[in-house]
Amino acid sequence: MELKNNIKNVLSIVPKKPGVYLFKDLKGRIIYVGKAKNLLERIRSYFLSGETISFVNHPISFFTGKINTLDFIVTDNEIEALILESSLIKKNRPKYNIHLKDDKSYPYIAFMESEQFPRVFITRNRNIKGARYFGPYTNVKSIKETLEVLRKVFQIRDCRKSKPGKIKNSVCLNYHINLCSAPCMGKISGQDYKKNVGYIKMFF
Structure with a gap:
């Protein structure tokens, strides 16, 4: 789901359920993977308003502006979300999950x-x-x-x-x-x- 000028609409379909969310760049590459007990609350917390992509007090604030789309995967519980997040990071090695080089x-x-x-x-x-x-x-x-x-x-x-x-x-x-x-x-x-x-x- 493309985020530019569409954040309110995107957030309107994000459920209040546990799961994993993926931020992608313009080329569709996964650049960050996160997990949440409540997907809507977690994803909404990244945005200052419903109009622009703005990150406040988050450890991933350094890639503001690089996010183009958001995807999410709903899981049955938080345990499944933890395991899925770990698996996706291991498989895709997203740039901003592994931004440190050493x-x-x-x-x-x-x-x-x-x-x-x-x-x-x-x-x-x-x-x-x-x-x-x-x-x-x-x-x-x-x-x-x-x-x-x-x-x-x-x-x-x-x-x-x-x-x-x-x-x-x-x-x-x-x-x-x-x-x-x-x-x-x-x-x-x-x-x-x-x-x-x-x-x-x-x-x-």
Whole structure:
């Protein structure tokens, strides 16, 4: 949908639902991807008025004037929006999602494949023994939120020990609140645990 002199009409068809929005340039190239709990509120927040393309107090203000069209994709929930945003950024590498050039400043997702019950975490250290890396990722907030959601879904441990201990022969708090499958206490087999870790890899 072309935005020039048409912002009010465009906003009139944007729903108040979760989803992902894409800003494109004159050549139809995706230059920015964002997610939202409420697409209408989020997209409308970029514009000072309904007449001109004006950005106020937004981190993407540096590409004012380069946006020609807006597209959006509605999702069933915020989790799907998080995952879709991450996927679209990875696939398209939009210019203004990756405007910094030095990959050294970007975090990676590390999968500790050498561990009995692999950990999955965000790091900027590329020299961790036994780790397999995915990335780098420029949208730090988004990747943190995505990993947090995936941990909840697949109940991957987030304790920092390479070999989780059996403290007082009982499961940890995270198990009781459904944030960990407690592999160290035999609540899930090592094979099934690693299968869940594999599912997480598919998102990166």
